[in-house]
Amino acid sequence: MLSAADNEMLTRTGPQTPMGQYMRHFWQPIALSRELPEADGAPLRVNIMGEELVAFRNAKGVVGLADSKCPHRGASLYFGRNEDCAIRCVFHGWKFDMEGKPVELPNVPDDSGYYKSIRLRTYPTREFGEIVWAWLGPDGSEPDKLPGVPQLEFGLVPASHRYVTKKLQECNWAQSIEGALDTAHFSFLHMPAPHMPSNENPDAPADEKRLRWIRDDPRPQFSVLEHDVGFVVGGARRADGEDRYWRTTQFALPAHSTTPSTLPGENHFGYTWVPIDDHNCWIYTYAWNPVRPLTDDERAKFKAGHGVIAEVDDKFMPLSNRANEYRIDRALQKHSTFTGVRGVAEQDAMIQDSQGRIVDRTIEHLTASDAAIVRFRRLVLEGAKALVTGTRPEAALRHESYRLRSGSWIGHEGVPFEQVMLERFGNRVGRIGPVEAEQLSDGVAEPK
Numbered sequence: 407m408l409s410a411a412d413n414e415m416l417t418r419t420g421p422q423t424p425m426g427q428y429m430r431h432f433w434q435p436i437a438l439s440r441e442l443p444e445a446d447g448a449p450l451r452v453n454i455m456g457e458e459l460v461a462f463r464n465a466k467g468v469v470g471l472a473d474s475k476c477p478h479r480g481a482s483l484y485f486g487r488n489e490d491c492a493i494r495c496v497f498h499g500w501k502f503d504m505e506g507k508p509v510e511l512p513n514v515p516d517d518s519g520y521y522k523s524i525r526l527r528t529y530p531t532r533e534f535g536e537i538v539w540a541w542l543g544p545d546g547s548e549p550d551k552l553p554g555v556p557q558l559e560f561g562l563v564p565a566s567h568r569y570v571t572k573k574l575q576e577c578n579w580a581q582s583i584e585g586a587l588d589t590a591h592f593s594f595l596h597m598p599a600p601h602m603p604s605n606e607n608p609d610a611p612a613d614e615k616r617l618r619w620i621r622d623d624p625r626p627q628f629s630v631l632e633h634d635v636g637f638v639v640g641g642a643r644r645a646d647g648e649d650r651y652w653r654t655t656q657f658a659l660p661a662h663s664t665t666p667s668t669l670p671g672e673n674h675f676g677y678t679w680v681p682i683d684d685h686n687c688w689i690y691t692y693a694w695n696p697v698r699p700l701t702d703d704e705r706a707k708f709k710a711g712h713g714v715i716a717e718v719d720d721k722f723m724p725l726s727n728r729a730n731e732y733r734i735d736r737a738l739q740k741h742s743t744f745t746g747v748r749g750v751a752e753q754d755a756m757i758q759d760s761q762g763r764i765v766d767r768t769i770e771h772l773t774a775s776d777a778a779i780v781r782f783r784r785l786v787l788e789g790a791k792a793l794v795t796g797t798r799p800e801a802a803l804r805h806e807s808y809r810l811r812s813g814s815w816i817g818h819e820g821v822p823f824e825q826v827m828l829e830r831f832g833n834r835v836g837r838i839g840p841v842e843a844e845q846l847s848d849g850v851a852e853p854k
């Protein structure tokens with residue numbers, strides 16, 4: 407349970423809020439690179455943390471990001487012209503370069519002080535992992551001094567090894583992350599109907615054993631290991647004999663996570679949440695394989711919606727959504743699956759949205775399986791409160807620490823979480839080393 411004041415602080419990310427300020431001290435995804443496909447192409451609307459911005463790819467291929475409101479009289483630059491590495495308002499022709507300096511103000515005299523005094527707010531951008539990232543925080547006028555973009559592993563592998571997309575989630579960012587960190591829910595939300603065998607699960611792409619272990623033990627024992635950019639949480643369930651089935655999940659500040667099911671050799675999945683406003687967020691979702699290209703078959707499946715990747719339209723709106731009640735099929739719920747909603751991503755979206763646009767955390771009753779949620783709230787609230795008193799988040803400076811993996815492992819009963827992580831990843835918190843990352847970025851990680 408949280409106090410009403412802490413719930414407000416956790417969930418509100420507008421420019422003047424403590425959490426909004428905190429989030430702006432980290433690089434934020436603002437678009438998929440393919441949403442800005444061509445140099446000098448159409449500008450793109452960007453709504454992020456309550457602000458309306460406009461992105462455009464200039465003639466040199468660099469992405470500009472600016473306040474959408476023209477400083478003259480507030481017309482939207484989304485309708486503007488992308489010309490000569492600058493954006494021009496089509497109302498009276500004011501034109502601004504990538505740094506926001508006016509280059510032409512046709513309806514003011516040439517010697518006007520406006521050329522010196524007026525600035526369009528612009529933000530530095532980078533592209534990494536087929537995503538355009540922007541820096542909305544302080545020091546944006548000195549882009550060379552900014553920290554690096556978080557080196558999440560999907561962005562380090564060759565393009566052939568990854569699939570990157572996003573989807574709209576129609577609720578507050580924080581409760582959606584909490585849904586991902588709470589891996590205990592898999593015993594219910596993503597399962598077949600109670601009378602159905604666990605291997606007859608049309609939604610969950612895992613083998614019968616794993617599904618049986620998950621279903622048969624709804625009270626996983628959780629352990630948390632903190633690291634310098636967040637924490638990794640492990641949930642251990644009873645498996646066959648004296649074995650324990652571990653599912654581990656990464657959380658990295660301020661809003662990244664990786665999924666728990668991956669066994670060695672299988673594809674990894676992760677997400678980054680970006681608030682659009684306090685009632686909606688984007689979930690950037692990525693699949694990657696560190697050692698081989700994704701197959702055409704896998705790509706086709708991801709495109710059609712598969713596992714944690716939702717089926718979306720060309721604007722990244724999930725086809726199952728609030729308006730159509732996630733296409734719930736009550737007959738399916740009675741006879742076949744636990745929810746009657748098709749798809750793991752769709753089941754997650756349905757249940758997170760159902761908590762309300764912003765869940766009231768003052769009336770909840772947490773239990774031991776909510777350990778990761780408690781840790782998430784504490785970390786981001788502590789960070790936001792520290793920033794209010796002048797302490798900037800150190801995790802934002804540690805971009806190399808974001809090379810994190812999570813996944814599944816089967817360990818003997820009594821083996822502690824740290825040992826499980828060492829056995830599974832060769833590192834106590836699931837971090838891959840610079841050498842390995844170097845190989846990935848060179849594209850030479852394929853097995854010989």
Ligand code: FES
Nearest residue numbers: 476478479495498
């Ligand atoms: S409002 Fe943009 S130039 Fe007048």
Ligand SMILES: [Fe+2]
Nearest residue numbers: 585595596754
């Ligand atoms: Fe889920």
